[in-house]
Amino acid sequence: MLEQAVKTEELLKVENLKKYYPIRGGVFGGITGSVKAVDDVSFTVRKGETFSLVGESGCGKSTTGMCLARLVDPSSGKIYLNNANIHEANKSALKQYRRNIQIIFQDPYSSLNPKLTIRKILSEPLLINGYGSKLEIENRVLSLLEMVGLGSQHMDRYPHEFSGGQRQRIGIARAISLNPDIIICDEPVSALDVSIQSQLLNLLKDLQEEFGLTYIFISHDLSVVEHISDRVAVMYLGKIVEMGTTKEIFESPKHPYTRALLSSVPIANPKTKLMRKRIILEGDVPSPKNPPPGCSFHTRCPFKTEICEKSIPSEFQINKEHSVSCHLVENGAIF
Numbered sequence: 001m002l003e004q005a006v007k008t009e010e011l012l013k014v015e016n017l018k019k020y021y022p023i024r025g026g027v028f029g030g031i032t033g034s035v036k037a038v039d040d041v042s043f044t045v046r047k048g049e050t051f052s053l054v055g056e057s058g059c060g061k062s063t064t065g066m067c068l069a070r071l072v073d074p075s076s077g078k079i080y081l082n083n084a085n086i087h088e089a090n091k092s093a094l095k096q097y098r099r100n101i102q103i104i105f106q107d108p109y110s111s112l113n114p115k116l117t118i119r120k121i122l123s124e125p126l127l128i129n130g131y132g133s134k135l136e137i138e139n140r141v142l143s144l145l146e147m148v149g150l151g152s153q154h155m156d157r158y159p160h161e162f163s164g165g166q167r168q169r170i171g172i173a174r175a176i177s178l179n180p181d182i183i184i185c186d187e188p189v190s191a192l193d194v195s196i197q198s199q200l201l202n203l204l205k206d207l208q209e210e211f212g213l214t215y216i217f218i219s220h221d222l223s224v225v226e227h228i229s230d231r232v233a234v235m236y237l238g239k240i241v242e243m244g245t246t247k248e249i250f251e252s253p254k255h256p257y258t259r260a261l262l263s264s265v266p267i268a269n270p271k272t273k274l275m276r277k278r279i280i281l282e283g284d285v286p287s288p289k290n291p292p293p294g295c296s297f298h299t300r301c302p303f304k305t306e307i308c309e310k311s312i313p314s315e316f317q318i319n320k321e322h323s324v325s326c327h328l329v330e331n332g333a334i335f
Helices: 002-006 061-068 091-100 118-128 134-147 164-176 194-211 222-228 246-251 256-263 270-275 306-310
Strands: 010-025 030-046 050-054 076-081 101-104 182-186 214-219 231-236 239-245
Touching: 010 061, 010 214, 030 050, 030 061, 030 214, 030 239, 050 061, 050 222, 061 182, 061 214, 091 101, 101 164, 118 134, 118 164, 134 164, 164 194, 194 214, 194 222, 214 222, 222 246, 231 246, 231 256, 239 246, 239 256
Parallel strands: 050 214, 050 231, 101 182, 182 214
Antiparallel strands: 010 030, 010 076, 231 239
16 A cells, blocks of 8 residues: 555656757758657656656657756656756756756666776766765765675776676766656666666666656567556657556557557467457658648558548546547547
């Protein structure tokens, strides 16, 4: 009951988030258009849960994470952390916000400074945020390494002396060093071997249980998402098209795009594989420079109707946890 109560407490709220990148051209380099990387995204993240963003490459999930971490500034929209509006925050409050939202990057090879030892890499955020004395910082660094399965013998080594899995462990240690409210995991295991992936996923889950961490997990690997997530949001061309609990999304998907994604997940059991129909979408993902009118998925949807080509679907609430943006589901044409 305690775990259930924790996961109903709203920690982060995102309203109508947009990130447009201007396109410049012409003789004077004026703005001729924009790339709509994230287009009107809204969701909430609850304390202690793992909320996943999934979709094809280029759907805007990583850009959403960058906006939340304020590594890039959103074009518009609102982000609330613990009911505080980040866009109204002063410089001091924004520094605290960045401390409370940390990120684990996708590539363990480029996310660590090759010129610094692990001691300095993990000490730097503690020094910047005034963690404590030199001895306290030293003890904290050692404690962080032990939390992620490393030890004191690794403190004075450089990143090139570690394997990819070990480097990502160091990235995880850096992310949890300041006891953040939320950690954004931007495809943290996609560059690693499958055996190492399972080790790191189990490490993330163990740390979450021990310290009550909240994750925003970004991935295109649906088998990984199913293993680690509490709730899932499916993105397509900068928009969220379906959102719900992991069980609802994987066992009862409603949006045609979600169904197509799930049908592409490899299945080891040959008997189960024969029972499932593979959905192959025709055509390519439209360009975010010039998204189609109406439903963004209608150019590839096998069930599209005339209204799909003209009108943008609103969010339709199937139940308290499950929502979908699809005219056909809303009208009862497919379920």
